[in-house]
Amino acid sequence: MNRAAVEVVDPGPLSTLQDLGRTGWAHLGVPRAGALDRGAAALARRLVGGAVDDAVIETTLGGIVLRTRRAVTLAVTGAPCPVRVDRRTVDHGAAVTVPAGAEVSVGAATSGVRSYVALSGGIDVEPVLGSRSTDTLAWVGPARLAAGHLLAVGSPPSPSDLPEPPPAIVVRPRARELRLVRGPRADWLGEGSWQALDGATYVVGADSDRVGLRLDGPRVERRGGELPSEGLVLGGVQLPPSGQPVVFLADHPTTGGYPVVALLLDDDLDLCAQLRPGDEVALRTM
Amino acid sequence: MVVPRLVPVGTRACLVEVEDGPAAASLADWARRTGISAEEIVPAATTVLFDGVDLPGLEAALAGWTRGAVSEPGPAVTVPVTYDGPDLAAVAQHWRCTVEDVVRVHTSLELTAVFSGFAPGFSYLSGLPAERAVPRLATPRARVARGSVALADTWCGIYPSASPGGWLVIGSTDAVLWDADRDPPALLAPGTRVRFEEAG
Numbered sequence: 324m325n326r327a328a329v330e331v332v333d334p335g336p337l338s339t340l341q342d343l344g345r346t347g348w349a350h351l352g353v354p355r356a357g358a359l360d361r362g363a364a365a366l367a368r369r370l371v372g373g374a375v376d377d378a379v380i381e382t383t384l385g386g387i388v389l390r391t392r393r394a395v396t397l398a399v400t401g402a403p404c405p406v407r408v409d410r411r412t413v414d415h416g417a418a419v420t421v422p423a424g425a426e427v428s429v430g431a432a433t434s435g436v437r438s439y440v441a442l443s444g445g446i447d448v449e450p451v452l453g454s455r456s457t458d459t460l461a462w463v464g465p466a467r468l469a470a471g472h473l474l475a476v477g478s479p480p481s482p483s484d485l486p487e488p489p490p491a492i493v494v495r496p497r498a499r500e501l502r503l504v505r506g507p508r509a510d511w512l513g514e515g516s517w518q519a520l521d522g523a524t525y526v527v528g529a530d531s532d533r534v535g536l537r538l539d540g541p542r543v544e545r546r547g548g549e550l551p552s553e554g555l556v557l558g559g560v561q562l563p564p565s566g567q568p569v570v571f572l573a574d575h576p577t578t579g580g581y582p583v584v585a586l587l588l589d590d591d592l593d594l595c596a597q598l599r600p601g602d603e604v605a606l607r608t609m
Numbered sequence: 610m611v612v613p614r615l616v617p618v619g620t621r622a623c624l625v626e627v628e629d630g631p632a633a634a635s636l637a638d639w640a641r642r643t644g645i646s647a648e649e650i651v652p653a654a655t656t657v658l659f660d661g662v663d664l665p666g667l668e669a670a671l672a673g674w675t676r677g678a679v680s681e682p683g684p685a686v687t688v689p690v691t692y693d694g695p696d697l698a699a700v701a702q703h704w705r706c707t708v709e710d711v712v713r714v715h716t717s718l719e720l721t722a723v724f725s726g727f728a729p730g731f732s733y734l735s736g737l738p739a740e741r742a743v744p745r746l747a748t749p750r751a752r753v754a755r756g757s758v759a760l761a762d763t764w765c766g767i768y769p770s771a772s773p774g775g776w777l778v779i780g781s782t783d784a785v786l787w788d789a790d791r792d793p794p795a796l797l798a799p800g801t802r803v804r805f806e807e808a809g
Contacts, residue, residue, distance in 0.1 A: 349649040349660070350637065351795065352729045352769075451789070461728045461770045461787070507616045507624050530751040534773060549744060549762045552726065552733060554651030554658025556622050563775065564747040576772070578653050578726030578733075580745060580761060586619045 327473035328395050329442065332426065335385035337459075338468040340378045340446055345454035345464075349577040353463055355557065356456035357573050359533055359596035360437050363401035367441035370398035370418045372480040377445035378455035380468065382438045384599075386429040387468070389440075393423045396443035396479065402435030402597055418443075435597035444476035459533045460574040499604045501570070501591050506560060508582030513544030520585070521608040525568070529600040533574040535561075536595045538604070542566030545582065552580040558592055560585035570595055615668055622660040625671065630723035630735060633657050634799060635676050645670055652724050654733065654764070683722070683800030688767070688784050689808040690715075690758050696746075696777035700760060703743045711779060714741070715805055720765055722801040730769030730787025732797035737763040749775035756781045758805070767797070782808070 331338070341364065344357025358364035358381055368377050380387060386404055398418045399406045406413050407428040413419045421427055429438055448455050448465045457464040466472075503520065520543065528537030543566045555561070559571045561581045570587050572595055587595070588609070598604060613636070616624040627633050630653075637652035640659070648661025659667055692712045701708045720736035727733075742763045750773060753759070757768040759776035768774060769786035786796050797803060 346648045346661070349651045349658075350725060352725045352727055352731050354728075460772055461730075463729055463789070504619065507618045549742075551654030551656070551762070552764070553624055553653045553656040554649070554660070554726070556618055556658070556660050559618075563745075563749055567748075576727045577649075577651060578724075581749075581775070583618070 326447070326475040327392050328444075328476040329427075329474045330390045330392060331387065331468045331470055331472040331474070332390050333388040333470055334468040334472075335382055335387045337383040338387045339381050339457035339459065340448060340465050340468070341381045341456045342378045342454055343376045344456050344573060345452050348452055349554065352461075352577050353452060354458045354460050354574045354577060356454065356458035356464060356533075358439065358456075359573055360401050360439070360593045362593045363437070363596075364439045364441075366416070367398045367400040367439040370400070370416070371396050371441045371443040373441055373443065373445050377441065378448065379442075379446070380440040382429060382432075382440070384436055385431050386438060387440065388429070389427040391421050391423055391425050391427065392473075394420065395476065396420045397427065398441050399429055399438055400441075401438040402432035404432045404438050405430035436599055437596050442474070442476045444479040447475040447477045458574050460576060499594070499598070499602060500607055501594065501604055502588040502607045502609050503560060503585040504588065504609050506583040506585045508550065509584050511545045511550070511562070511582040512584050513546065516544050517608060519543070520606050523606050524603055525606065527598045527600050527602045527604060528567075531598070531600055533572055535572055535575060536570040536598060538568045538570070540567070543568060543584075545584065550580055550582050552578045555579050555583065556586070558587035558589060559583040560587060572596070613671060613674070615664075615671070616656075617664065618658070618660070621662060621664070622658065623662070623664055623667065624656045624658055626656050627676075628655065630654050630733070632676050634724060636674060639674050643670065643673070651726060653726060654724070683798070683802060685802045685804070686797060687804045687806055688758075688782050690780040690782050690805050691808045692780040694757065694759070694778035694780045696759075697779045700743055700777050700779055704741060712807060715765075715779065716807055718765070718805065720803040722797040722799050722803060724799055725795060727766070728769055728772050730795050730797075731766055732786075732795065732799070732801070732803075734765040734797070734803050735763065737765055739763055743777050745775040746777065749773055753778060754781065756783060756786075758782055
């Protein structure tokens with residue numbers, strides 16, 4: 324039985340499958356993974372009538388090209404980009420039904436970093452440790468997408484089961500601002516360092532990825548010494564002796580030895596998924 | 610009896626500080642057996658992270674914990690190493706000895722895998738004496754090669770896959786640290802006794 328619905332023609336710079344991620348394995352060093360822009364991934368699933376934990380495709384800057392082997396309904400959300408079906412432009416942020424044999428081109432992001440492609444019925448791959456997400460730190464989970472990969476989908480919901488589409492999709496432009504609360508090792512900060520963080524502007528570092536958002540800017544003073552390695556959380560802001568903070572994203576290592584001096588508000592994690600190297604971002608302490 | 614200290618990590622996680630790695634392992638093991646509800650329970654050098662947990666409930670439950678007995682020694686593994694790491698000279702400088710002495714000391718250590726973490730298959734190996742402690746890099750490398758044998762503080766570790774890291778790399782090994790199709794997947798599961806030898 325050939326259940327393949329979609330073939331990857333060109334995966335772009337980095338395309339992976341992501342669901343809500345895997346929990347319960349951090350003590351073995353397995354990162355959580357999962358879609359970096361959770362809101363955009365959830366919207367894509369909803370547009371095609373998918374379940375909340377369906378795997379979707381996450382692209383990085385350059386988009387992806389797919390070819391359908393049978394008719395599928397899909398939706399592209401997240402970083403804005405041109406979406407074409409056989410060179411005809413279709414809507415971003417809407418469910419689109421594509422006939423068999425069509426080329427679907429999700430173009431390079433015009434702003435932001437990561438676009439999401441949901442397929443009606445959900446992408447059907449074997450879960451690894453309970454999740455269909457690809458972790459890019461240690462490559463636990465399905466392989467990153469490559470040309471020639473075939474993706475199977477589950478049974479699409481019958482039209483009567485489809486939820487009402489959202490009446491309008493409002494993507495509010497977000498201030499490039501990251502809100503911080505004090506972290507478990509805030510006492511490692513030098514005198515006045517916490518106050519200095521408020522309003523400070525940083526540039527997103529070139530080596531930022533799914534593991535962490537690296538911030539280049541004013542050096543944050545901290546005391547010296549070594550902290551015994553300890554467990555890390557999503558959104559933890561780690562401060563190496565260089566004084567340049569790193570915000571931990573979905574593929575963060577599960578333990579580490581630099582102090583976590585601040586925590587990013589959960590609501591601001593999606594913004595981190597869409598910040599490009601070179602973007603300026605302001606910090607706000609709460 | 611020492612009551613462990615809770616350090617909140619936001620509103621739904623905390624670090625519980627205990628005296629050492631074995632105590633952390635014991636607390637994590639106890640928490641799993643008692644059925645404490647948490648998304649993640651991560652023992653480490655002197656802490657246990659409880660992530661996705663009800664903080665008041667955890668604090669109340671911790672009153673019932675007493676440190677368990679030290680477990681039996683685990684299996685012995687010898688790891689062959691090529692001592693060609695970029696930080697070998699830096700470690701020799703910290704130890705005020707020659708590079709040859711670093712190799713001699715490292716291959717004479719008897720280490721124990723205390724806890725896992727950082728990345729799948731990464732084990733924190735204890736047994737480096739306090740006077741051999743080395744600081745981490747001021748700026749972590751964005752990429753450390755798979756199989757890198759490295760030191761930080763009094764810990765030794767082997768990178769199971771290429772990843773960012775701030776440990777001082779003294780050598781490399783071909784040993785497969787993590788294989789999802791192997792049972793257990795980790796070569797150096799907690800409790801394993803580890804020695805290093807110079808690869809021939």
